[in-house]
Amino acid sequence: MLERGEFRIQGTPLFPLANLRFLKRMRIGSKLLLGFIPLAILTAMVAEVLYVNSQRIGDSTQRVKEAYRNYSNLMEMRRHEKNFSFYREKFYLDRIQEASSRAAESLSRLKELGEEDGSVFLVTRAQAVLRDYQRIVHLLLATQDRPEVEKKMAELEALGHQLEKMAEQAVGLSWLPIQVATRKARTYSWIFAVQAGLIGVVLAFYFSQLLVKPIRQLLRVTRKVAEGDFSEVVPMKSKDEIGELAESFNRMVTSLEQGRTQLQQSAQELRGTKETLENIVQSSVDAIVATDPKGRITFANRSMEDLILGPTGQKGKLIGVPMAGLYSGGLAEARKIMSILQEHGRLMNYETTMISDGRGIPILTSASLLRDERGAVIGTLGVIKDLTEKKTLEEDLRKAQADLVQTEKLAAIGRLASGVAHEMNDPLTSILSFGNLLREDTPEGEPSRESLDIIVKEATRAKRIVSDLLSFSREAKPSLEWVDLNDV
Missing domain, CATH: 3.30.160 (Double Stranded RNA Binding Domain)
Known part of the structure; x- marks a missing residue:
């Protein structure tokens, strides 16, 4: 089975990833350097091939120059040959000899620069033909016979034409190594380019496994961490x-x-x-309220809302309401409280009145300034106690105290009445007793009998009043009895 990171050729793994695990222990710089080594080797090979070809091209260039020089000498020789054929002057034969000597030297150098190919054979043949050409020129210089001159001129033209063809072939053969070297350089360049591409693909694959893949894993986990995972x-x-x-x-x-x-x-x-x-x-049973520096309410607990809005009031309606509008004294009362806070930093047990549903509510408030970490005032915090119940209890207590005083007075009166009743009961008893005795001793019809009846009657009424005073001064338990409402 082909594992990931392997290439196989006929069942044999090529560049198995397991053989390159040592790369995981290398630093990134070393990995990159290792990746450039094959490319450097390949570049060196290409440079060597190009250098060899350049040397060969340089040598071939010398041969081309020498071939062109030889061709130029031969063409000059041919030109003097035509001039001699036309003018028949010995001067042109001397020029032919000079040009042929230069051509012979050029052929010798061309032979030295030649390789083991057809160019050496061609140069050798050209040298032989040139020697025949020079020999005929010497004969022309020595002979004066016109028919002989014409015959030799025909041979000279044939040899010159042959040398011209050979010079052209030498030029063509001198260009052949350059063309071959150029084709080789082009071929090797393509081969090395393909090899470099393959090596680059292989290195890119392995470095993607060793470098890009870990970075992608890191990027994937980074995105999950950014999402909170x-x-x-x-x-x-x-x-x-x-x-x-x-x-x-x-x-x-x-x-x-x-x-x-x-x-x-x-x-x-x-x-x-x-x-x-x-x-x-x-x-909290006490109202708690907070305000901002402008005196607007920023927080109010349920007790504060119940105090101002009532139990059925809308919750949160006090937020943003100026605190000064809740005091019965209005803005003046709020400024007074704020001046005390600014002077002393706090306010303790300050009695004032608030307005709720058009009625005044007595309150007892304590407050302090709210500050931030720099000490700047950011508002106030107050605790408000409703004094309505306290005031009611105080009024009830005052009334109870008044009733108690009245009761004490009545008790004192009762004690006084009891003492007076005890003191008057004996004289009244004596008056009533003696009055009854005198009344019994006085016959009816007597004028004094009527006076005695009045004395007994009034004494009895006074005794009953004294008895009522004694009953009032005593603590008597109530008694229940049946009565006829008609008699009441």
Whole structure:
């Protein structure tokens, strides 16, 4: 089975990834340097081939120059040959000899520069023909016979024409190594380009496995961490800079997870503490209110809302309401309270009156200034106690005290009446007794009998009054008895 990261040729793995696991322990710079080594070797090979070809082209260039020089000498020789054929002057034969000597030297150099190919054979033949050509020129210089001259001129033209053809062939053969070297250079360039491409693809594949893949894994985990998922870590096995980065990233993720857990616990504790404090503040029987620096209400607990709006009032309606509008004294009262706060920093047990549904409510307030961490005043906090019930109790107590005083007075009167009754009861008893005795001793019809009846009657009434006073002064338990309402 072909594993990932392997190429197989006829069942044999080519560049198996397992053989390159040592790359995971290398630093990134070493990996990049290692990746450039094959390219450097390939470049050196290309440079060597190009250098050899350039040397060959340089040598061939010398041959081309020499071939053209030889061709130029032969063409000059041919030109003097035609001039001699036309003018028949010995001067042109001398020029032919000079040009042929230069051509012979050029052929010798061309032979030295030649290779083991057809060019050496061609130069050798050209040298032989040139020697025959020079021999005929010497004969022409020595003979004066016109028919002989004509015959030799025909041979000279034939040899010259042959030398011209050979010179052209030599030029063509001198260009052949350059063309071959150029084709080789082009072919090798294509071969090396293909090899470099293949090596680049292989290196790109392996470096993508060793460099790009870990970076993609790191990027994937980074995105999950950015979304709030701290459950994954970067699976890194390399020891290079990316491995160190992944290890540091994993430690950071672990720290973030621990920090988030602690933050959630702290937030939960703060939320519980906040709810507890809110319950305490909202459950307070005293009204609690906070204002901003301009005196507008920013917080009011349920007791404050019940105090101003009543139990059926809309909750939260006090937020933003100026505190000065709630005092019966209005803005002047608010300024007075604020001046005390600014002077002393707090206000303790200050009695004033608030307005609720058009009626005044006596209150007892304590307040302090709210400051930020720099000490600047950001508002006020006040605790308000409703004194309505207290004032009612005080009034009831005052009335009870008055009733108690009245009761004490009545008790004193009762005690006085009891003493007076005891003191008057004996004289009244004597008056009533002696009056009855005198009344019995006085016959009816006597004028004094009527006076005695009045004395007995009034004494009896006085005794009854004294008895009532005694009954009033005593603590008697009530008694229940049946009575006829008609008699009452």
